[in-house]
Amino acid sequence: xxxxxxxxxxxxxxxxxxxxxxxxxxxxxxxxxxxxxxxxxxxxxxxxxxxxxxxxxxxxxxxxxxxxxxxxxxxxxxxxxxxxxxxxxxxxxxxxxxxxxxxxxxxxxxxxxxxxxxxxxxxxxxxxxxxxxxxxxxxxxxxxxxxxxxxxxxxxxxxxxxxxxxxxxxxxxxxxxxxxxxxxxxxxxxxxxxxxxxxxxxxxxxxxxxxxxxxxxxxxxxxxxxxxxxxxxxxxxxxxxxxxxxxxxxxxxxxxxxxxxxxxxxxxxxxxxxxxxxxxxxxxxxxxxxxxxxxxxxxxxxxxxxxxxxxxxxxxxxxxxxxxxxxxxxxxxxxxxxxxxxxxxxxxxxxxxxxxxxxxxxxxxxxxxxxxxxxx
Amino acid sequence: xxxxxxxxxxxxxxxxxxxxxxxxxxxxxxxxxxxxxxxxxxxxxxxxxxxxxxxxxxxxxxxxxxxxxxxxxxxxxxxxxxxxx
Numbered sequence: 001x002x003x004x005x006x007x008x009x010x011x012x013x014x015x016x017x018x019x020x021x022x023x024x025x026x027x028x029x030x031x032x033x034x035x036x037x038x039x040x041x042x043x044x045x046x047x048x049x050x051x052x053x054x055x056x057x058x059x060x061x062x063x064x065x066x067x068x069x070x071x072x073x074x075x076x077x078x079x080x081x082x083x084x085x086x087x088x089x090x091x092x093x094x095x096x097x098x099x100x101x102x103x104x105x106x107x108x109x110x111x112x113x114x115x116x117x118x119x120x121x122x123x124x125x126x127x128x129x130x131x132x133x134x135x136x137x138x139x140x141x142x143x144x145x146x147x148x149x150x151x152x153x154x155x156x157x158x159x160x161x162x163x164x165x166x167x168x169x170x171x172x173x174x175x176x177x178x179x180x181x182x183x184x185x186x187x188x189x190x191x192x193x194x195x196x197x198x199x200x201x202x203x204x205x206x207x208x209x210x211x212x213x214x215x216x217x218x219x220x221x222x223x224x225x226x227x228x229x230x231x232x233x234x235x236x237x238x239x240x241x242x243x244x245x246x247x248x249x250x251x252x253x254x255x256x257x258x259x260x261x262x263x264x265x266x267x268x269x270x271x272x273x274x275x276x277x278x279x280x281x282x283x284x285x286x287x288x289x290x291x292x293x294x295x296x297x298x299x300x301x302x303x304x305x306x307x308x309x310x311x312x313x314x315x316x317x318x319x320x321x322x323x324x325x326x327x328x329x330x331x332x333x334x335x336x337x338x339x340x341x342x343x344x345x346x347x348x349x350x351x352x353x354x355x356x357x358x359x360x361x362x363x364x365x366x367x368x369x370x371x372x373x374x375x376x
Numbered sequence: 377x378x379x380x381x382x383x384x385x386x387x388x389x390x391x392x393x394x395x396x397x398x399x400x401x402x403x404x405x406x407x408x409x410x411x412x413x414x415x416x417x418x419x420x421x422x423x424x425x426x427x428x429x430x431x432x433x434x435x436x437x438x439x440x441x442x443x444x445x446x447x448x449x450x451x452x453x454x455x456x457x458x459x460x461x
Contacts, residue, residue: 124386132390140397144405151409155416163412174451248405255401258454259393263386 003191005077005331007218010187012084013096014044014222016230017183020093020253020273021175021223024246024280027235030168033228039169040176041224047180048188048216062101062121063193067112072104073194074327075318078334079103079311085341087299091229091237091350094299095268097186099307101126104190106308107315125266130300133267137256137275138282144248145283152244164243171250176223178257179269184219186266188212228350234274236357237292239281248283249276271300404450407443414440 021044022036031039080096080103087094101122108116152160192207201208235241241249253269253276260267274296281288314334318326418436 128390132394136394136397139394140401143398144402147402147406148409151406152412152416155413159416160412163415164408167408167412170451177455244409247408248402251405251408252397252401255397255399255404255454256393259396259400262396262457263389263393265386265389265393 003194003214005074005081005334006187006191006194007214009077009081009084009096009100009190010184010215010218011222011225012081012088013100013183013187014041014219015225015227016084016088016093016096016222017179017227017270020234020269021179021250022172023231023234023273024241024249024277025168025172026231027241028165028168028243028246030165030243030246031172033231036172037224039173040179041220043173043176044180044184044223045216045220047177047182048184048219049212050177050181062118062125063104063108064112064116064118067116068108068193068197069111070194070197071318071327072107072111072315073190073197075107075315075330076100076104076311077190078314078330079106079307079309081334082310082314082337083303083307085338087303088227088229089341089345091233092296092299093230093234093270093274094296094303095130095270096183097266097268097270098126098130098300098303100186100190101266102304102307103311103314104193105304106311106313109308110312110315110319126304129260129265129267130271133256133260134271134275134297134300137252137272138279140256141249141252141276141279142283143279144252145245145280148244148248149284161243164247167247168243168250171247171254174254175250175257175269175273178254178261180216180219181261182257182266183269184215187219188215191215229345232350233292233296234277237289238274238277239286239288241277241280242284245280245284249273249280252276252279268300400450400454404447407450408447411440411443411447414438414443 021040022031025031025036026033077100080100083094083099083103084096087099105117105122148164188207188211191211192201195201195208195211239245253273256272256276257267257269274293278288278293314330317333318330320326321329414436418433418440
């Protein structure tokens with residue numbers, strides 16, 4: 001059951017974060033929405049197989065492996081999923097990684113107290129990258145955008161548009177791949193923790209192959225289903241984006257993510273991509289909808305504590321009921337929460353059909369006349 | 377205090393990440409842009425993708441080609457480096 005929940009988390013991760021990779025390509029029209037999401041899914045799958053250094057960090061650097069129990073992992077995952085689904089509903093690109101880590105840390109605190117959390121790990125591997133990653137992304141994307149426009153300002157419009165469009169297919173592919181190398185790892189790390197807690201594998205064992213395969217598949221599935229609400233916020237909400245900007249933003253995201261994967265730092269791909277899009281806007285001295293960016297940054301700060309609270313609550317509730325019954329009850333609550341949110345989301349569904357409609361400053365993506373599903 | 381903070385933060389890794397990101401992210405974008413500029417100057421027309429337009433500036437097209445190759449090589453190299461542990 002923990003494994004299933006872990007995979008469910010990976011699904012929401014793909015679902016939630018596919019936005020990062022393809023949002024700008026969809027917004028500039030470089031790729032058709034479905035094509036973009038499909039491509040991203042495949043490359044996420046590939047990326048997930050390529051590197052394991054982030055999984056290792058998560059499995060060993062955040063909490064004390066010795067005191068992890070299955071119940072802790074389960075409550076942590078539940079906290080992560082609940083937060084992911086909630087932010088998806090409001091269309092906010094928050095960090096799935098922080099949701100997951102927050103959930104586990106919260107559950108751990110209730111279970112074994114402060115000493116069981118490796119605070120230096122949380123600070124060094126989560127907080128610090130969380131602050132720097134978006135700043136790096138803004139800077140690199142802004143620089144890239146300035147250069148791209150400077151260099152091509154004499155180029156004919158048609159050529160420029162077309163070339164960057166083709167380029168964007170490549171850069172979106174890179175972000176998807178990078179996402180797979182960084183994000184799919186996180187659940188693998190957590191599932192490894194769970195397996196260690198269960199005694200299935202030894203403490204020093206590395207992530208088993210079947211975990212890698214299942215995680216990769218579920219993140220790819222989630223990506224393919226697509227988090228249209230978030231794609232809309234990133235692609236249309238922050239700035240009105242052009243192809244050279246999209247290219248620069250994606251190149252910047254891919255570079256920042258791949259570089260930090262190399263150092264085993266689990267940064268938030270979401271924050272990097274959000275930062276890049278803003279950077280692309282700043283690089284062209286273009287009006288950025290700062291109100292949306294502010295809300296995004298606020299969500300980033302809230303994510304870890306909020307998921308920690310939910311994780312802690314889940315663990316406490318589960319414990320109060322006790323034993324297997326507690327796990328089952330939590331599972332049922334979680335599933336019904338997800339179904340409720342999905343139900344609510346039908347009211348103003350965002351899909352591949354209306355993802356690029358004009359932005360009208362609504363808090364959530366707007367209902368479009370083109371939405372084919374009947375409003376509930 | 378400073379020693380305290382730096383023991384949590386891998387400063388050298390962060391600086392390296394920033395440098396790599398600038399070179400790979402903004403640098404490759406610039407090279408790609410040079411390629412686009414080359415295409416435009418070389419008389420390449422998007423409506424005529426086989427390049428059958430009278431290529432008056434073959435040299436510009438060659439420059440463009442080289443630029444795009446550099447970008448591809450950079451990406452390939454980047455992936456291979458990023459993923460070696």
